[in-house]
Amino acid sequence: MVTLLVLCFLVRNVPWHLDDYDQAKQAYTSYEMVHLDHWFFQHTPVGKVATKPPLVGWVSAAIHGVTGSWDVAWRLPSLVAALVMLGMVVIEGRRVWGAMGAVLATAFFGMNILAVRLATLVRTDMVLALWIFLVGWVIFDHLRSGNPWTARQRWLFLFAMLASMLTKGPILFAFIVPGLVAFWWLTRKQESRPTTNPGWLLWLLPLGVFLAWAIWGAVTNEAFYQEVVWKEFLGRFGTTESGSGEVYHKSQPVYYYLKVIGLTAPWSLMLIGLLCTKRVRGWLRDRPEVLWLLCWGIGGFVLMSLIPSKRTDRIFPVIPPLAIALPYLAAAAAGASGWWQRWHQRLIVVSSVVVTLAITGYTAAQVKFGIDTNQRVLVDFGAQAREIAGPDGVLLIVEDNDEAIPMYAGETEFTPRNAARKAWKRGEVDVLILPHKEWTKNADRYSGAELVTDTGEAIGKNGRHVLIRRAE
Template structure:
């Protein structure tokens, strides 16, 4: 006998479908409308483009050098996306977009399996409404793909531990953890869920067959199989070609960029409490509900609910793991977010019935909209602070006005929507505001600043100045310069000292000084250059750049070594 659907339930279903459509459209908005922006995006796209052009996919390259800071899996995805769509503006963002959609589905399905469909709806909406999720879904960084893999791993492990036995899901979870590890070194973190599971079993003296330790060892082959997606080809390459540079690459990536980076980080050093400020800002508006969520979670834990023991226990372990390292970035704790959304979801219907909760969420929307209104109006009217900011970043004031207009296009509809929704629809208001924010961000804000956020405008001026028949070399360059040059450019190393780059450049220029030019960071300029012939070509990403014609180099002159602290460092994620 078919169960009848009440009018209230029917309205809820239609509202949820409309919200899903808004979520997908907002994440799609702007796809293909901008260039890769520093610091992280250009280096990944540069490596992916080199794979496609050279046909050598095993090892990523940054210009002429091997890129040893990250494994190549994410770059494989970008290169594979390009092979499908044949457009880098679309391809470079596709892995993050698809990973975001996969994470939302996995969050929904996990919450559905642990509770029910209604709770699953709240989990998806809560995850999407959190600012950090949208930020990373709209950027071509490894972290969104990593979170999709860690969420898939948790999905498989928790299906087995809480709703099992389900050995295929268990093996898939272990495999995803291995694949996540060779995507970014911390992909193994989902396996830490075994610790709160063991603690729960000890506390409640559980002896379920699905928790037998010997059987859990079956996860080891699946995890190894996941890591073998890349480590096996690397091992074969090392065995077949004992190249010192290849061995140096493997050592750099497998040791310095993993263990050393965790225990003795050389950049992004932050205090132990750093992630509290990340939670208080990038996890808006969800973090505003923590004063109400924490006591409710504590009650669930005291009652021994294994779902909250595993979800919250794992999240605490991840936070402790990253807090223990001196090197910290806001993206590191992002893998916790889907698990916390699932843990919060069964409590949200009750919280949203509270007037205090609705006041908090409505206040967040009003403040966000009013801030956008004030900034947008100031940019449109070319206020003094706006013009000073544009000048400091070498941005055309007209572009700042366009940026301001798009802020107004966000703020005004949100204010009208907030006035209509009032307190009764505060939860829906937050979701609608977030969807509009990422739509405006993709279609307008990023497009308006793209020539200045990327190096596209600068490199266009370079091409126009040297002419179509000239050849271009680069010294002390950044990834976006090489990526967005209008012709194949020659580099003389990325991490090489500047004096070494100048020596190699001098040999290259000497072969055809009349048609060869050098694109140089102004701070790296050599005394072997006739400064009268150097051309200030502009600023980009807070760096000033110059063009040097081949005739400006003094024959026989040797560039001295120069302090270049920070040059060539990979300060990415």
């Protein structure tokens, strides 16, 4: 199962491109670092201020420096993060309940649409999930040992906290703090209460680093203040972007619960069913580490569901702790006589086979769709433009909604329409990429132009594009 899941991770987003899920925005951060030396604050391909801290961009830039491949540099961080978490949940599942526990943990964590899609997506979601997972896992490891906090645990906690802050700011607290509050409440009457706090400095120091970066950006750039503070942070708690009136990523709580539970079924339903049994609830009283996993996963899920502006992908960090908790609960329930003891092996095996076939089929269907609809059409289009322009030719790209085209063509920016027209008229441009509408309506403005190719109407793209060059 693990081998098949890793294969699904690798191929789900083939053929690789940057034309959906805002991948172009994340890819451009490292691209801008390498080409324009903007290492601390970046922009989107259309020139707006980028809203995320730069850690993942730094990592991608470093990988590109070693491999020379942007495809590898952009996708390897997410893939490595997914594989690290997969390895950790498999080890925990096997340690708790042998092969059956490993199957449960693997299936819950990875055999769902969210995991296979995010594993090589050019976004920060999977990397962020790893940092959040490490923070929660250190607390879990501490509670399981029953010993005082060790230096190793504190250093790992600090590293994961700092990495999370430099990946996507304080969103980590939305996933961790509700669980901490719930755990504190549920253990408040215990005589020797387990501690989940490694020290306030380890929480505050990484937050201070992020705030220093954010203040630096806000003081030096008014657009940064508007985009990061108002849109990226405060805007997530409303239903519109600041000043635009545009509704985005709106998801109602009840619908959100049902959708996420459905995406992770049957494991989410199995978890709920086990928690409804009296034996399991009684067993949890003496297992603070498992109680923490449940508080962490469910608490983060509840709070995130109340934030209106989000994609379903945002909830992924709650899945790893619940994937570890499920084998614990299943093993505890199997120790008592009843329907679960009699049927659990058959139920788990049948569910695993069905889900594995479903996810494998889904992955194969997505790959086939991408190939059949030529989702790399803009990648090839940009490469063709760069080849025609040659090393000394001037290539301009007229501003458009397909944000990845400059990167495909080896350029760093779009050119405003009027500026491109004037540059062409003055003979300063050799090759030009235009929106199809601009070419059909204003071809006369590009005297001496030869149409090289037309992308046609492509599924999943924001428009149709043409490539022209100056006739010989």
